[in-house]
Amino acid sequence: xxxxxITLICMLVAGFSCLHAQxxxxxxxxxxxxxxxxxxxxQNITMTMGGEVHNLTNTLExxxxxxxxxxxxxxxxxETSFETMKFSTTSDIMGTLNDVDTARDASETDMEAQIFxxxxxxxxxxxxxxDGHIVKIDGxxxxxxxxxxxxxxxxxxxxxxxxxxxxxxxxxxxLSSSMEQFxxxxxxxxxxxxxxxxxxxxxxxxxxxxxxxxxxxxSEIKISxxxxxxxxxxxxxxxxxxxxxxDSSVLAYSGDGFINTVVIEQRxxxxxxMMGVAGDIETKIDSKITYKKL
Numbered sequence: 001x002x003x004x005x006i007t008l009i010c011m012l013v014a015g016f017s018c019l020h021a022q023x024x025x026x027x028x029x030x031x032x033x034x035x036x037x038x039x040x041x042x043q044n045i046t047m048t049m050g051g052e053v054h055n056l057t058n059t060l061e062x063x064x065x066x067x068x069x070x071x072x073x074x075x076x077x078x079e080t081s082f083e084t085m086k087f088s089t090t091s092d093i094m095g096t097l098n099d100v101d102t103a104r105d106a107s108e109t110d111m112e113a114q115i116f117x118x119x120x121x122x123x124x125x126x127x128x129x130x131d132g133h134i135v136k137i138d139g140x141x142x143x144x145x146x147x148x149x150x151x152x153x154x155x156x157x158x159x160x161x162x163x164x165x166x167x168x169x170x171x172x173x174x175l176s177s178s179m180e181q182f183x184x185x186x187x188x189x190x191x192x193x194x195x196x197x198x199x200x201x202x203x204x205x206x207x208x209x210x211x212x213x214x215x216x217x218x219s220e221i222k223i224s225x226x227x228x229x230x231x232x233x234x235x236x237x238x239x240x241x242x243x244x245x246x247d248s249s250v251l252a253y254s255g256d257g258f259i260n261t262v263v264i265e266q267r268x269x270x271x272x273x274m275m276g277v278a279g280d281i282e283t284k285i286d287s288k289i290t291y292k293k294l
Contacts (some may be wrong), residue, residue: 022190023216026130027257029076035066036294048282055092078126082119111151118150132183134176177203182262182291185250206230223250231268237275244268262291
């Protein structure tokens with residue numbers, strides 16, 4: 001009986017220690033590690049003005065690859081490229097506004113399709129810290145030039161205009177913000193289960209994140225995140241200023257820290273102002289973004 005009691009006490013102590021063990025979360029890549037990730041984003045937009053409601057849906061899907069090309073003490077250099085991309089915008093008033101799929105054959109005169117085909121298999125290089133913060137991205141100019149070149153644009157003024165437009169989506173800052181949505185999830189210090197930490201995403205979408213370690217095992221890390229967000233978009237035709245919240249759910253492999261799945265849900269509302277339209281347009285956006293390791 002005494003032996004049984006001692007065994008039970010040891011098991012309880014071991015279990016208690018496991019619950020309160022400290023973990024150094026982060027990426028633990030090796031040179032040459034390769035990953036493929038799928039992304040799917042669905043964004044539902046409701047715009048109301050003068051009692052009239054206009055509903056839009058943006059859908060984005062893509063696959064991209066990561067290859068660890070350099071390993072340093074506090075960061076990695078990761079070669080990244082898009083394998084496929086497709087997106088569409090539909091309106092309940094105007095129908096389909098655009099529909100691009102880089103895996104489809106496209107007419108040489110379809111400039112939008114050719115521009116986005118120019119994204120495919122063109123590498124750029126992310127310098128990423130072990131907590132997932134992306135310090136910089138190199139090779140973006142080559143990416144943008146490939147998009148312009150693939151469209152066959154010869155007029156210099158048109159080239160400049162198109163490059164300015166696509167750089168807002170695929171420039172260094174935009175790519176960093178997009179990638180950090182599923183990479184920048186780890187704390188700088190050791191944590192135990194139920195501990196929390198904060199970080200911030202910046203760009204058109206600014207998010208003040210509070211993360212929590214919900215579970216840890218030899219195979220899996222579970223993290224949840226809650227954030228307040230601000231969305232500010234400014235271009236030649238529209239200004240948009242929204243505020244809201246974001247919830248994130250992360251499952252990652254504890255061996256190397258890379259994600260298995262990330263699900264992000266956003267809700268934001270505010271006003272838009274459009275050129276040629278008087279007054280504010282009430283705007284609400286609900287988004288769901290899913291990343292999966294393939």
